[in-house]
Amino acid sequence: MAYVDIVTILAVLQFIVFAMKVAGARGRYGIKAPATTGNEIFERYFRVQQNTMELLLCLLPGLYLFSRYLNPMWAALLGVVYLAGREIYAASYVKNPAKRSVGFALSMLPVLFLLIGGFVGAVRQASGF
Amino acid sequence: MAYVDIVTILAVLQFIVFAMKVAGARGRYGIKAPATTGNEIFERYFRVQQNTMELLLCLLPGLYLFSRYLNPMWAALLGVVYLAGREIYAASYVKNPAKRSVGFALSMLPVLFLLIGGFVGAVRQASGF
Amino acid sequence: MAYVDIVTILAVLQFIVFAMKVAGARGRYGIKAPATTGNEIFERYFRVQQNTMELLLCLLPGLYLFSRYLNPMWAALLGVVYLAGREIYAASYVKNPAKRSVGFALSMLPVLFLLIGGFVGAVRQASGF
Numbered sequence: 383m384a385y386v387d388i389v390t391i392l393a394v395l396q397f398i399v400f401a402m403k404v405a406g407a408r409g410r411y412g413i414k415a416p417a418t419t420g421n422e423i424f425e426r427y428f429r430v431q432q433n434t435m436e437l438l439l440c441l442l443p444g445l446y447l448f449s450r451y452l453n454p455m456w457a458a459l460l461g462v463v464y465l466a467g468r469e470i471y472a473a474s475y476v477k478n479p480a481k482r483s484v485g486f487a488l489s490m491l492p493v494l495f496l497l498i499g500g501f502v503g504a505v506r507q508a509s510g511f
Numbered sequence: 512m513a514y515v516d517i518v519t520i521l522a523v524l525q526f527i528v529f530a531m532k533v534a535g536a537r538g539r540y541g542i543k544a545p546a547t548t549g550n551e552i553f554e555r556y557f558r559v560q561q562n563t564m565e566l567l568l569c570l571l572p573g574l575y576l577f578s579r580y581l582n583p584m585w586a587a588l589l590g591v592v593y594l595a596g597r598e599i600y601a602a603s604y605v606k607n608p609a610k611r612s613v614g615f616a617l618s619m620l621p622v623l624f625l626l627i628g629g630f631v632g633a634v635r636q637a638s639g640f
Numbered sequence: 641m642a643y644v645d646i647v648t649i650l651a652v653l654q655f656i657v658f659a660m661k662v663a664g665a666r667g668r669y670g671i672k673a674p675a676t677t678g679n680e681i682f683e684r685y686f687r688v689q690q691n692t693m694e695l696l697l698c699l700l701p702g703l704y705l706f707s708r709y710l711n712p713m714w715a716a717l718l719g720v721v722y723l724a725g726r727e728i729y730a731a732s733y734v735k736n737p738a739k740r741s742v743g744f745a746l747s748m749l750p751v752l753f754l755l756i757g758g759f760v761g762a763v764r765q766a767s768g769f
Contacts, residue, residue: 384766387705391759394698398752401694415737416683425545435694436530436564440523442701443571447516479544494527501520508513554674565659565693569652572700576645608673623656630649637642 386449389461390442396465397438400431400472426479430472433486437468437493444496451503460492467492515578518590519571525594526567529560529601555608559601562615566597566622573625580632589621596621644707647719648700654726655696658689684737688730691744695726695751702754709761718750725750 404427407413411421418428441464449457471485533556536542540550547557570593578586600614662685665671669679676686699722707715729743 384762387709387762388759388766390701391705391755391762394701394755395759397694398698398755415733415740416680416687418687419548419677422545429545429547431694435697436526436560439564439568439697440527443519443523447520451516475544482544497520497523497527501517501524504513504516504520508517548677551674558674558676565655565689568693568697569656572648572652576649580645604673611673626649626652626656630646630653633642633645633649637646 383449383454385458386445386454386461389458389465390445392465393438393441393445393461393468396468397431397434400427400434403427404431423476426476429479430475434468434472437464437489440493440497444493444500447500447504448496450500451507452499456499457496460496464489464492512578512583514587515574515583515590518587518594519574521594522567522570522574522590522597525597526560526563529556529563532556533560552605555605558608559604563597563601566593566618569622569626573622573629576629576633577625579629580636581628585628586625589625593618593621641707641712643716644703644712644719647716647723648703650723651696651699651703651719651726654723655689655692658685658692658730661685662689681734684734687737688733692726692730695722695747698751698755702751702758705758705762706754708758709765710757714757715754718754722747722750 404424407421407424407427408415411424413420413424419425441461445457445461448460467485467488467490469485471482471489474485475482533553536550536553536556537544540553542549542553548554570590574586574590577589596614596617596619598614600611600618603614604611662682665679665682665685666673669682671678671682677683699719703715703719706718725743725746725748727743729740729747732743733740
């Protein structure tokens with residue numbers, strides 16, 4: 383399980399780094415809190431962080447349950463694909479939001495695998511097989 | 512615990528479906544990323560997803576802790592009420608945001624029950640009863 | 641672990657209180673759903689809630705993993721600092737967003753300690769020391 387926990391924490395820290403980039407972009411583009419609009423580039427950093435929050439909330443239970451019901455090592459590996467996918471997503475979204483789909487797929491698919499795997503494992507246990 | 516884990520994953524998948532509907536509404540109403548405003552119907556789908564994220568973040572620890580300290584089967588049943596409440600919330604919000612309160616209550620109340628139940632259980636254990 | 645679970649639930653309930661204040665501010669400043677802009681004071685309440693959601697998502701795995709790998713009592717104490725820091729953050733942000741940094745630091749730093757502590761503990765276990 384320790385590998386899964388390491389990946390869990392790395393995913394949270396990655397999200398914190400994205401949040402720090404939003405804070406940096408606030409200064410650079412002169413977007414004063416509480417505003418979250420007013421500059422296209424700032425909004426890209428902001429949406430990267432928001433979308434990562436949404437996916438992180440899905441990743442964490444996926445990592446935990448896949449790991450518990452199926453296989454911790456595979457859970458950790460899928461988590462590593464997620465981490466790489468999110469880096470690609472963030473870099474491409476800031477350059478050009480229209481090009482965000484590859485990084486999105488590379489981080490969304492491992493999350494879906496983790497959730498569906500965890501679901502299959504939990505159903506199997508609940509039904510006694 | 513397996514029933515609770517099944518409900519956990521269903522709640523996450525429900526949230527992902529709401530997110531996909533936002534992506535669909537982006538195309539349908541011509542709201543290009545990073546924008547999240549500009550069309551009232553798009554904004555309804557977006558707020559359904561955002562509000563569900565907020566509640567999901569409260570639901571997951573509630574399910575887990577109520578289940579651990581009190582009763583996994585009741586936790587799972589409260590989770591099923593949440594799932595139904597969110598479907599009602601989403602459908603009614605998109606039709607007319609002013610009518611969202613029934614679905615909101617039906618998904619908020621189980622979350623509060625889970626959290627308060629988990630709190631009572633944890634306090635009881637911490638105080639040695 | 642029960643103390644950590646109590647703090648976990650208090651942090652979620654604190655977030656729900658912040659969300660209720662957003663709902664109250666909707667009425668007071670006439671911001672009808674799905675809008676989330678249009679009044680500066682409303683937007684402050686909204687951003688307090690949003691920022692707290694971001695941090696809560698980082699706090700919960702931090703509390704859990706620090707507690708498991710290092711020390712549950714220290715995890716709970718860091719969680720109490722977080723709770724106090726968020727109260728200061730919320731109160732100062734609503735008065736004047738430019739003054740939000742003390743409360744922000746007081747709630748961000750315990751989250752970072754929890755995550756880094758959990759990371760060190762998980763790496764130590766994964767590497768067999």
